Amino acid sequence: MAATSHAPIKSRDGVSRLAGRWPLLGQRRPLVIYLCAIVAIDLCVIALLTASADVRWPDLVTFGALMACGAVCIEASRRLGMPAGVSRDLLSAWWLPVALLLPPVYALFSPIVLHLLLQVRVRATVLYRRVFSAAAIGLAGCAASFAFHWLVPDPGRLSRGWPVAIVCAVVAAVLFALVNIALIAVAAHTADPESSWRENVWNKESVLLDVVELCLGVTVSICCGLNLALLLFTLPPVVLLQRSLLHAQLQAAARTDPKTGLLNAAAWQREADTEIVRARRSGETLALLIIDIDHFKRVNDAHGHLVGDQVLAAVAAMLRAQLRDYDVVGRFGGEEFVVLLPAADHREARQIAERLRVRIGHMAIPADDALIQVTISVGVALMSVHGDDLIDLLTAADLALYRAKELGRDRVCMPVVPPPAAPPEARPSASAPPHLSQTDPQTPTMPMPMQPVDPGHPNHPQP
Structure with missing residues (x-):
């Protein structure tokens, strides 16, 4: 869970072992x-x-x-x-x-x-x-x-x-x-x-x-x-x-998930299915985020599961604070969270995902004599763009999350739908598969991160 920007994690000392008992x-x-x-x-x-x-x-x-x-x-x-x-x-x-x-x-x-x-x-x-x-x-x-x-x-x-x-x-x-x-x-x-x-x-x-x-x-x-x-x-x-x-x-x-107070996986799925049916009937847009805490195992190994639970609760509290009342947020299991954003389009979903990434990245969670900072990776999927039902949206967002992890974590990724068919002379070469997003005409990639990758970069956004 603790990623590249977290405070040093020390091995468990005598105080930590006592905290396990007391x-x-x-x-x-x-x-x-x-x-x-x-x-x-x-x-x-x-x-x-x-x-x-x-x-x-x-x-x-x-x-x-x-x-x-x-x-x-x-x-x-x-x-x-x-x-x-x-x-x-x-x-x-x-x-x-x-x-x-x-x-x-x-x-x-x-x-x-x-x-x-x-x-x-x-x-x-x-x-x-x-x-x-x-x-x-x-x-x-x-x-x-x-x-x-x-x-x-x-x-x-x-x-x-x-x-x-x-x-x-x-x-x-x-x-x-x-x-x-x-x-x-x-x-x-x-x-x-x-x-x-x-x-x-x-x-x-x-x-x-x-x-x-x-x-x-x-x-x-x-x-x-x-x-x-x-x-x-x-x-x-x-x-x-x-x-x-x-x-x-x-x-x-x-x-409810007892550790975070968020919806558990089964309850979230029921709420999400209801929102998707409503969005189909009204023709509104809808976005789905899968959020994963980077290097969470390091926190558990270094500080113990009690501290790990505190980190989960802190991240959940930040999610609730940054999301709208009608957004559907739940814990999917382990260090993974899911968010359904009703009436959110492509731009709004990107902005919300990036805001969550930045806010959580600047949290400081006390543990023993250290302050733990954690980062998250986010996969984003849009209804009617990446899928029309919950399974399709979860699959697309999960693939985007996997790509975010592959690219170094602490970033937001979104799958991109193939563009409309173009004349033969305007089509990309065989080395650039049409299903890959590309923000730079010279650099085709799969889901591209929406912000700089390196948290230490001088242009890294501040909360």
Whole structure:
């Protein structure tokens, strides 16, 4: 993947081997510091509040009942299945009542209990992510709990339907969501400084799900405050909503490549077939790109597969950032990506392919103590020019990609269709086959690169 312009790749040292066993050590240093700081703050607050807590049996019983409801939801998730990439589980419906009805120290312990169950019963994920998530939710719940108890000294007023208590509960729930989102957004931006804050904070679907979770949390709090037995009536609707949400996420996960978040090969093929049928009916143009990361094996061999996965994710993020919303982009397997460009003509396809090549060539991906730069080779094919169906377009683009690799990588190539028949005196000689493109009348070639080959050339385009 790392091509002629990448930073020197060093052999794996002791730190790299440790990163294989402890993935946190393979992350950016600012991210490691931030995650450790949040977890340390959470532990300090737990120790401080536990030392001064006034433990009462009614509080312990309420806490146990809410955690038991959360455990039932987790068991339902396990039975339905929760693969990587499925992240929304409606557990805030149980964390929030703990924050509103009980002293703040319980809000710190509730995510620890449920995340431990998730790790053991549902899916064992990277440990530092699980620990950080529990710490972030715990601090958010603690902040919400302090705010609510400061505004409403008697939590029983919430279950009695006191309007001010309900408004304060909503305010505390919003505070819970904002603090949790902020802590996670800082982590995401620290992990990828080139990502925009809006991308990390704002997502319409995620915000709607947050609103649903907060409404559920406030409703469960009111019911739980009235009588713990009412949890038996609130639990089935929450489980049903959770199963519906997980089912939708599972359908999305089945279409998505877990390492890059792009469409997987099967889902991309279905989307591409649909676009090709639409283009035939409307008579519009359409282009297909096959993108391959140059010398990807060198990165895996030198830095390990975890770093290789980071490079794949970084390239995928750049593709999403540079392409239009309606372009169909997916991972075809290994280090190969495919892009379908609806309504793109010959010139636009060349410009997009070249822009992707230049942008990705100027990325710097952190790995251990080095910054890896990678290059890509791109094969381009046009509908009605190089083929009329997906198989023909993929074949033409793959041949162009092979030619780009043959010519030295880090370039864009496109097959050229034979020109219309010319008079005998104007036809090229036998040494220049008509199916080869030629940008210089004296130099026939197969697919010609569209920009200078050598990345170190002074005319190499800059982003």
